[in-house]
Amino acid sequence: MRRLIGTVLAILGILVLSACAGLPVSGPVTAGRPVDEVRTGPEVRFFPDGPQPGATQEEIVEGFLLAGSGSSADWATARSFLAPAIQSSWDPSAGVAVVPTGEIVAQPAVDDTVKVILAPVASVDATGRYEPALGGTATLAFELIQVAGQWRISKAPDGIVLDESVFGTVFHRYSVMYFDTSWTYLVPDERWFPTTSAAVRITTALVDEQPSDWLAGVVTTAFTDDVTSVYSSVPQSAGTAQVELSPEVLALQQLTVDRMATQLEASLATAGITEVQLTVDGVPIAATPVQTRSTAVTGGPLVLTDEGFGFLSGSELTPIGGLSSAVVRSNPVAVQVGPNQESAAVRSADGSVAR
Structure with missing residues (x-):
C-alpha cells in the first residue's frame, strides 16, 4: 500500500512540475480588459417555424403567435402567416403581452374567425415600458382567408x-x-427592447420620445424638440455606433451637443456599445461627453418596512435624518432618493408624484 501511495504521489509530483513548466515566466506584460468594460454574453435568437402546408385555421393562428419569438428581419416569420395585404402594415412593435407558459391555445374557428383568450402576467408598450399585469384576461380575434389554397x-x-x-x-x-x-x-429610465434592434430603439426613445411620466419634472434632456434621429438604423463598427441627427443640431451650442453625446453614449453602453459618433448628412460632428457625477449610494440598500425607511444592514434599519419620516408619512409605492440624501421623489398608489 505504501508503495502504491508513493507511486501515486510521484506521478502527481511529475504532473504538478509539468504544469508549472508551462506557465510563462518571461515576455511582455499584456493588459487585461478595463474593469468598467461592458461584457455581453452570446446572443440567443429563436427561429420559429413558418406556416405548414395544409395547416388548419387554429394552427395558423397559434403558429403566428408563437412566431412572435422570432424578431429577426423585423419578424419575417410571423409575417409569413399573414395575407399579403397586411404583411407590411402589421406592427409588431406596438406592444408585447407576456403570458404564462403554454397559454397560447386557439379556440375553434367560427365563421373564419379564431379567438385566443390570454391572461397576461405583464405587458410592454410601444416605448418599451414594462408593466406587471393587474389580473384579468384579454381576447384576441383573428380573421382568416384562403390564399393559394392555404389559410x-x-x-x-x-x-x-x-x-x-x-x-x-x-x-x-x-x-x-x-x-x-x-x-x-x-438618471436611468429603464425600457425593454428586442435584442435584435436594441441600438435603434434606445436611440429613438432618447432622441425622439419623452421620459417616463413618473420622471417628469425630475429629469431633463439635451435633445431639443427640433432635433430628430434620421435613420431607422444605427450602424456599428468596432463598438462605435453612428447616430445620424437632423441638421438642426448644427445650430446648437457646443455644450448642448456634448450633453447629447453624453446621454447617447451612456444609454447605448447598456447595449454593449462603447463609443458614439454623431453625424449630420453622414459627416461626423464634434462632440465630447461631459463629466457627470456618480449616483452610486454608499451603504446598504434603501428599504421601506414596518419599522420605517432607511438603509438596511443585516437586521438593522438606519433612517436618513430629516428625510425618512417624511417618506413614511407619504405612504409611497416607489421612492427615488437624491444623491445627496437630502431630497426624494415618491410615487403614491394613485400614480401621483410628490417631491
Whole structure:
C-alpha cells in the first residue's frame, strides 16, 4: 500500500512540475480588459417555424403567435402567416403581452374567425415600458382567408404575444439616460427592447420620445424638440455606433451637443456599445461627453418596512435624518432618493408624484 501511495504521489509530483513548466515566466506584460468594460454574453435568437402546408385555421393562428419569438428581419416569420395585404402594415412593435407558459391555445374557428383568450402576467408598450399585469384576461380575434389554397390571417391586432419563458431572451432591459435638472447626474429610465434592434430603439426613445411620466419634472434632456434621429438604423463598427441627427443640431451650442453625446453614449453602453459618433448628412460632428457625477449610494440598500425607511444592514434599519419620516408619512409605492440624501421623489398608489 505504501508503495502504491508513493507511486501515486510521484506521478502527481511529475504532473504538478509539468504544469508549472508551462506557465510563462518571461515576455511582455499584456493588459487585461478595463474593469468598467461592458461584457455581453452570446446572443440567443429563436427561429420559429413558418406556416405548414395544409395547416388548419387554429394552427395558423397559434403558429403566428408563437412566431412572435422570432424578431429577426423585423419578424419575417410571423409575417409569413399573414395575407399579403397586411404583411407590411402589421406592427409588431406596438406592444408585447407576456403570458404564462403554454397559454397560447386557439379556440375553434367560427365563421373564419379564431379567438385566443390570454391572461397576461405583464405587458410592454410601444416605448418599451414594462408593466406587471393587474389580473384579468384579454381576447384576441383573428380573421382568416384562403390564399393559394392555404389559410392566412387577413386581420390581426398589432403587437406580439410572448411566453414568459422566452420573453427575457427576446427582450432585454436597457437604460435610456437623462440628466437630472442640475445637469450633474445621469438618471436611468429603464425600457425593454428586442435584442435584435436594441441600438435603434434606445436611440429613438432618447432622441425622439419623452421620459417616463413618473420622471417628469425630475429629469431633463439635451435633445431639443427640433432635433430628430434620421435613420431607422444605427450602424456599428468596432463598438462605435453612428447616430445620424437632423441638421438642426448644427445650430446648437457646443455644450448642448456634448450633453447629447453624453446621454447617447451612456444609454447605448447598456447595449454593449462603447463609443458614439454623431453625424449630420453622414459627416461626423464634434462632440465630447461631459463629466457627470456618480449616483452610486454608499451603504446598504434603501428599504421601506414596518419599522420605517432607511438603509438596511443585516437586521438593522438606519433612517436618513430629516428625510425618512417624511417618506413614511407619504405612504409611497416607489421612492427615488437624491444623491445627496437630502431630497426624494415618491410615487403614491394613485400614480401621483410628490417631491
